[in-house]
Amino acid sequence: MKKSNFKDPFKEQREQQGTAKMDDQGDPVTMVLRLKDVRKCAHDWNRFRSGATPGRIVVPSEVHIRGTRQIPFEVDPPLHKKYRDLMEDWFRRPLQEPYRSALRAQIQELVDHALKGHRFEIVEDFALPLQSKALTLLLNIPLSEAEVWISWGTHVFRSEETKLDKEKASILYDYIDRKIEDALAAPGEDLYSKLLTSELDGRRLTKEEVKGVMILTFAGGRDTIINAVTNSLVYLAEHPEQLVNLRKHPELAARAVEELIRYYSPLTHMGRVASEDTSVCEHAVKSNTRISLCWASANRDESVFDRPDEVILDRKMNPHVGFGFGHHKCLGATHARQVLMLLLQVVAENVTTIEIEGLKENIEDLDRFERQVGFQHVWARFQ
Numbered sequence: 372m373k374k375s376n377f378k379d380p381f382k383e384q385r386e387q388q389g390t391a392k393m394d395d396q397g398d399p400v401t402m403v404l405r406l407k408d409v410r411k412c413a414h415d416w417n418r419f420r421s422g423a424t425p426g427r428i429v430v431p432s433e434v435h436i437r438g439t440r441q442i443p444f445e446v447d448p449p450l451h452k453k454y455r456d457l458m459e460d461w462f463r464r465p466l467q468e469p470y471r472s473a474l475r476a477q478i479q480e481l482v483d484h485a486l487k488g489h490r491f492e493i494v495e496d497f498a499l500p501l502q503s504k505a506l507t508l509l510l511n512i513p514l515s516e517a518e519v520w521i522s523w524g525t526h527v528f529r530s531e532e533t534k535l536d537k538e539k540a541s542i543l544y545d546y547i548d549r550k551i552e553d554a555l556a557a558p559g560e561d562l563y564s565k566l567l568t569s570e571l572d573g574r575r576l577t578k579e580e581v582k583g584v585m586i587l588t589f590a591g592g593r594d595t596i597i598n599a600v601t602n603s604l605v606y607l608a609e610h611p612e613q614l615v616n617l618r619k620h621p622e623l624a625a626r627a628v629e630e631l632i633r634y635y636s637p638l639t640h641m642g643r644v645a646s647e648d649t650s651v652c653e654h655a656v657k658s659n660t661r662i663s664l665c666w667a668s669a670n671r672d673e674s675v676f677d678r679p680d681e682v683i684l685d686r687k688m689n690p691h692v693g694f695g696f697g698h699h700k701c702l703g704a705t706h707a708r709q710v711l712m713l714l715l716q717v718v719a720e721n722v723t724t725i726e727i728e729g730l731k732e733n734i735e736d737l738d739r740f741e742r743q744v745g746f747q748h749v750w751a752r753f754q
């Protein structure tokens with residue numbers, strides 16, 4: 372069985388130029404490749420903005436498939452902070468013990484099922500159900516709702532892994548509209564109700580704003596978590612000695628999660644729109660054109676990370692940007708980290724070998740680059 376190879380496609384270009392131009396549906400992007408520049412540009416929100424036409428900062432652009440602004444990530448300061456302040460405590464709930472033990476139980480159930488000895492498919496029979504079940508905790512709604520989301524497949528806006536799909540997206544939009552009406556009619560303890568009763572500048576959030584938050588919650592943490600879970604399991608399958616290591620040293624899990632996020636960088640990049648004629652790394656960037664902050668490239672920057680192309684589970688210095696950087700850094704990161712940390716612990720405690728029987732890569736097409744982000748399928752056996 373050939374070993375998986377998450378090669379860094381940006382290496383040469385990062386070292387030699389620092390940026391790369393790519394076309395995205397006729398709206399070009401200057402990709403920023405070095406960690407230092409990525410951070411600098413992420414920090415400079417006035418020069419590189421997030422509040423453009425909804426969907427434009429995402430690469431591939433989603434301007435043709437949605438009009439709703441995702442909140443807070445498509446909003447610039449100072450309004451951005453007001454939204455963020457409304458949500459931060461809610462998105463820290465994954466640190467609380469009842470949440471962690473419920474999440475652990477979900478993972479334990481999936482692992483127990485996998486241990487029954489039969490061959491199963493990791494993406495659809497493990498990572499997707501785990502992502503969906505865990506999301507019920509983040510939204511604080513009944514577990515049974517996960518069945519609906521599982522039926523949508525791994526990406527809510529894309530079909531066949533990478534193609535943008537308007538019809539598929541409208542399933543999510545209509546679903547969220549219905550749930551907002553339900554929560555208005557009968558408010559509960561869920562995220563919809565919490566947002567609908569939140570106040571910003573002395574007024575309630577509108578349905579459109581709540582929808583914007585919910586779309587981001589559903590879309591941003593879907594394929595990213597699914598890939599992170601799948602890739603981590605494939606890593607453990609290929610490195611049984613690390614499974615032993617994690618079993619002996621459960622305290623290693625926190626560092627291991629950061630390293631797996633750095634190495635696999637579930638989100639390749641995120642765009643910004645220049646508000647003036649400017650330059651990055653000596654390359655001209657025209658006003659109203661896009662740059663992208665390439666987290667995946669920055670996370671392999673050899674001037675920052677020692678042996679960047681190796682997974683070193685106990686890596687000490689790890690200033691990765693896998694969850695973004697600056698005021699827009701991932702709101703769901705606390706949840707994602709708990710999912711991965713508990714996954715590593717439960718698997719280490721219960722599984723001795725993971726045998727891969729077949730796999731099909733999921734390759735992202737970035738115009739002049741190709742990058743493996745995960746797998747479409749992995750057939751495996753747990754013992």
Ligand code: EMZ
Pocket residue numbers: 429433441528586587590591592594638
């Ligand atoms: C957007 C994005 C957010 C986008 C943090 O990332 O994730 C992508 O998967 C979605 O397609 O709409 O939510």
